[in-house]
Amino acid sequence: MSTTSKVQVINLYRSLIRESKKIPAYNFRNYAVRKIRDTFKENKGLTDPNRISQQIAEAQKNLEVIKRQALIGQMYSTDKLVIETIRTNKR
Numbered sequence: 001m002s003t004t005s006k007v008q009v010i011n012l013y014r015s016l017i018r019e020s021k022k023i024p025a026y027n028f029r030n031y032a033v034r035k036i037r038d039t040f041k042e043n044k045g046l047t048d049p050n051r052i053s054q055q056i057a058e059a060q061k062n063l064e065v066i067k068r069q070a071l072i073g074q075m076y077s078t079d080k081l082v083i084e085t086i087r088t089n090k091r
Helices: 003-020 026-042 049-075 082-090
Strands: none
Touching (some): 003 026, 003 049, 026 049
């Protein structure tokens, strides 16, 4: 993978994680972050340029989905879960 691709993948990964952390719903937020990390770890060893391009395109589509979900979640927010309240109080 070229240096440009590596930088692009790292920036895409960071963007996905950053946007996922904006999702207000605890379960959806944690699922998104976990799924992103697992998927990137799974595809870490890819060497085929076509497959890498496909994965980058899919991740970019997922980034847009996550951005929309974060926005919708903020528009229609719900009460925090008990687990979120406990963690907030301990900090």
